[in-house]
Amino acid sequence: MIRLLAAAFPFLLAPVAAQAAPIEWQTDFAAAQKLAAERHAPLFVVFRCER
Amino acid sequence: MGRPSAELAAACKPYVAVRVTDMQNVDLNVIRFDFDLTFAAVLMHADGTVYHRYGSRGPDDASTYLSLSSLAALLHDTLADHRDYERAPSPPKPTAPLPAIELPVLQQKVAAGARLDCVHCHTINDATFAHAFVQKTWRRDDAYVFPDPTRIGLALDRERQARITAVTAGSPAAAAGLRAGDDLVALGVQKRVRTQGDVQWALHEAPFAKNRLPVRFARDGSEHDAALDLADGWKRCPPEEYAWRPFKWNLSPSCGFGGPALDAGARTKLGLPDAPFAMRVQYVVDWGERAARGRAATAAGLRKGDVVIGFAGKRDFTGFDHLHAWVGLTLTAGAETEIVVWRQGKEHVLRYRLPE
Numbered sequence: 001m002i003r004l005l006a007a008a009f010p011f012l013l014a015p016v017a018a019q020a021a022p023i024e025w026q027t028d029f030a031a032a033q034k035l036a037a038e039r040h041a042p043l044f045v046v047f048r049c050e051r
Numbered sequence: 052m053g054r055p056s057a058e059l060a061a062a063c064k065p066y067v068a069v070r071v072t073d074m075q076n077v078d079l080n081v082i083r084f085d086f087d088l089t090f091a092a093v094l095m096h097a098d099g100t101v102y103h104r105y106g107s108r109g110p111d112d113a114s115t116y117l118s119l120s121s122l123a124a125l126l127h128d129t130l131a132d133h134r135d136y137e138r139a140p141s142p143p144k145p146t147a148p149l150p151a152i153e154l155p156v157l158q159q160k161v162a163a164g165a166r167l168d169c170v171h172c173h174t175i176n177d178a179t180f181a182h183a184f185v186q187k188t189w190r191r192d193d194a195y196v197f198p199d200p201t202r203i204g205l206a207l208d209r210e211r212q213a214r215i216t217a218v219t220a221g222s223p224a225a226a227a228g229l230r231a232g233d234d235l236v237a238l239g240v241q242k243r244v245r246t247q248g249d250v251q252w253a254l255h256e257a258p259f260a261k262n263r264l265p266v267r268f269a270r271d272g273s274e275h276d277a278a279l280d281l282a283d284g285w286k287r288c289p290p291e292e293y294a295w296r297p298f299k300w301n302l303s304p305s306c307g308f309g310g311p312a313l314d315a316g317a318r319t320k321l322g323l324p325d326a327p328f329a330m331r332v333q334y335v336v337d338w339g340e341r342a343a344r345g346r347a348a349t350a351a352g353l354r355k356g357d358v359v360i361g362f363a364g365k366r367d368f369t370g371f372d373h374l375h376a377w378v379g380l381t382l383t384a385g386a387e388t389e390i391v392v393w394r395q396g397k398e399h400v401l402r403y404r405l406p407e
Contacts, residue, residue, distance in 0.1 A: 022060065023059075023060050023063045023068050024068060025068050025069065025070045026067060026068065026069045026070070027069070027070060027071075028069075029069050029071060029076065029077065030076070032067050032068075032069040033097050034097075035067050036066075036067040036096075036097035037097035037098070039067065040137060041065060041066055041067050041097075042065070042066050042067075042094060042095065042096060042102070042129060042130070042133040043066065043067050043068075043069060043093075043094070043095045043096070043097060044063060044066040044067070044068045044069070044092065044094055044126060045069045045071060045082070045092065045093045045094075045095065046068070046069065046070045046071065046090075046091075046092045047071050047072075047074075047084065047088075047090070047091045047092070047093070047172055048070065048071075048072060048089070048090050
């Protein structure tokens, strides 16, 4: 399953530095929520099971 | 994949992007999605208003409705929803937070000394259903979470997921006048539909009982309102459609054993060329809280290494997942039933009372 997702969504699995235009991923939801409120930006929350 | 990744990264720029791999502190009163998925995304406002849910799958393929281009397009289109919302925000009514780790079943595990390094997404349904079993509030119909759009007669486009690609004749969608080529605009609680996940959320939130679900759709540049007439129990479907969901292992009743399904070659080798299904019993659940399940099967005469070819009068399972989901979603604990095993070239019927 993870292999399948790696094929479909390499941006989630590959190191950020390897991407052409890196996505700045937050890992703390509460902190991200605060940041989004300050910036008036929407949140993009990805849930990826690592089982 | 470099180009789509760059496209996605560009689409992410206006967002604060968060990657959650542990559900422990996720407030289940704010964020709800199809927890059984291996990949899901939620696009939302910081105040807790969810704009869209992305991620859905077919019964056999986890990537049926996932693509980088559809996700990038969703990120782009949702900016308009965000701008509209910011002009007239209507934050959800505040509720007491419910971090996933505080679900009663998980709290009991923690109290018993279990170390929970990570709460997986699929654990949420497991823990919720397990609590309902204990509280005797479990209803089998609760298992039909996030119904597929086929329940109302719709097939949707993988890329433009609000676009209807087919409408089943005689379905609620057909009766409401929806046609292939229409775009869903709103459905039930979902004020703006952009994804298959949005549709499934609206169906998830709709009552199980007979009801009329409002739908708005766009055709030829104008929008139309209609309603889907949903019959009592409309969410129920063949259990194989839910066989991929991890919670099936914890449903009650359960057969109490498991193992790999045998392919056509292995079945032929065993002298079962015409058997649609066979599985070898690799383990019997005779440990832990559910030991009674395995003990009942063992008492009936089931042994490790047996080949099961039928259960409770049914033989056409598509796999062990299907058998397990079928037992949990259609049979009743305490029912007199039978396991049909193939042993030394002969069928044996083992009768037993189906444990909880």
